[in-house]
Amino acid sequence: MDLLLFSLNKEDITPLYEQLYEGIKDAIIQKKINVGEKLPSKRKLSDFLNISQTTIELAYAQLLAEGYISAKARVGYFVEDLDELPYVEKHTILPKTPTQKPTYTYDFNPSGIDIEHFPFSTWRKYARDLYDTAHADLLLTGEAQGEFALRQEIATYLYQSRGVECSPEQIVIGSGTEQLLPMLIRLFEEATVFALEHPGYPSVDRILRQHGRSVFPINVDDEGIIVNELEKSNADVVYVTPSHQFPTGAILSATRRTQLLNWAAASPTRYIIEDDYDSEFRYTGKPIPALQALNGKDKVIYMSTFTKSLMPSLRLAYFVLPPSLLAIYQRVFTYYTSTVPRFDQHIVANFMRDGHFSKHLNRMRKIYRKKHNALIDAFTHYPQVRITGSQAGMHILLALEGNEQQLWQSAKTQGIGVYPLSQYLLQPAHYADARFLIGFGQLYDINQAVDALMKVWQLKKITPHSL
Template identity: 40%
Template structure:
């Protein structure tokens, strides 16, 4: 018989810590040897009559301290302790064996993800499927055979006309259709700019932390990426000047991932720097349509009188990511260079999607959709902030609120962001740390995550944060 009852512990110490210490003792005493597979969370929680969260917390503490390892689609195993003697018989081994026979499942399956807080997910239930289908069908009528061929290398003229009008009204961007270039995603746009400026020995400044997807493109093209620290109001202009870079990529209307909105006065100083240094600014306005208090911040490009700003935007956040469509507005001086150097580059975005989107914009559906989604996301944004404060308020600091589709949350914990991510996943929650957005991570005693709210209902947001509190609380 197993020398341990389902209520195997005494005292006031939390159950998960008592279970954790029990396994520590068994592993250290070689009664659970290297390679021993532990029972599934469900099997052990059922055998001991404790919650699955208790077992998960114990396992993840063992995982964090290196006693066990997680093998994909297989479960948890005792790590190699350099022990090659015979397997001793002990309480730990009995617990493993008896708990394992409590379930008919031969192999524990990974916990399915119920709540996904990805920062770029959009609401799938409010996409205007009928209107989009209508315009696509209209494009695909037999009399429109031209859409079956290659289109304009800069993008469909009708879409560029609609986009120029919209950007002027909504974002204050100064653009003619001739200045606009359409492409399949922001990384494609950045690649084109990389080729335009030349890839040999060029230095480009980027916010630190900043968007890793763009950084990867510049690195692959051979650019010298120079990280520029952030001040409270955005990129540090003194450090930018000292960097010697003639190109800078920034997200001034909602800095990724900090959420800082660059104020008007600093925007003017940044433009002055570009004029004096003869530099170009790549302004990525990736989610500028969504601001929840006050009006959307006008673009930096709209303040530019010297032709030093390249404006970048995308339809991924406001419409749908799968359309893979972004755009840039080139200053006239760069447009001439683009047409000379990159005239042989074919259009990368679907012509059919471009024609569909042009009709969607021409008939007013785009701006109606933006207004509807802004109202919806404002409610979700408020629900996320309320849930975070209510459930985790004493352990977190929220940044980057009031705009975009995500907020950044700094967490007070001795665990690493990777460990907290794994702990959340074990409870069916997917969270996204920001560590990879730094070139030189700073150790300030906190780990940070971006919490997106676009792709979940308000009820899912609230339930997900409640469950996350249960999973993380032992580690905060």
């Protein structure tokens, strides 16, 4: 055979053995090498192509495994008859363009967090201490509901900060709400109807529908979910964000809280899923107690994450089951293994145990309060906008006259990320104005960011000098 048949590109990212394998295979398929013809020896081909014999051996081994050639001991490799082999036409596979998030000069993402003040040195110390032979047991599979050490710390933290009473045995740890919610769904009968706040989390709506569950959107107003509408539905489980309704920012009033708990208590099949996603950050008044702490221990499934308090990339969330559902969970999920790496769980547990989590939260509350106040102050210079949902959390709701889609696109074109309320609608709804979620967690020059956005939207800034 002609040794000049093969040319290899050493600058290509494709390994040399794979290039050689593909070249010989194509030559065999296209009948450029005759059946029964002997391939060059590894030494001879190595000298000719200036590559290692190991590279050639790998290519020959793959051809041998797929039946394109056969081997005779101490003789060499020979081309097999393709008539006896299945012919697979070679298709050109176009490289897939990776999906990239848009990059903005100013990003008002409500999911963003401040990354400049994360305690890297402390976190690194705990990680370094754990990644050691003294903790080799963490390489093995851990407890199904999550590491007991972390569940114990979470139980203590919830009682001290949110008034939630629970034992570590009631806590289940998982990698995010998207992973935990399908587990909760399976604790209820297939005919169970779920109610969701509207507007609310589209991802929760999708997960429920993907699992074949009926979903009933319930409107929210300035006092949170409208319980009177919930009572008129046939829902048995309602998913709520009472401490800071997402996305409107409304806080469930005391009257509505009582109504909601009474609704759940009226039937043994009714439950409340309380998503307490950013309760750590409240800027006016006293902390709002969790529903679970208000005589809701038997009717409320409490959920939260470390997304806002630590970092989104940690992918660590948890729920607290009432005793009546805990027995069902343990029966249904006998096969379950926690999806969060044990090392990550113990880093967080030790970080909490030694008081660093509380210190970090206290520090971030001050930082986010300053950002929150700076954002509100910056918008006060623009009387054309209206702000709601500003008592807690890491985003506000901004309303102004105009076409929402046009305003969104004009900001996006100028490198500014804003997030229309319409993206969080679970069913069609009409608003007289344009509404946007304005997050401040990952902003550092807030005045400049607000002024840039208002300039794009052609809104006039009012200052004491212009009055």
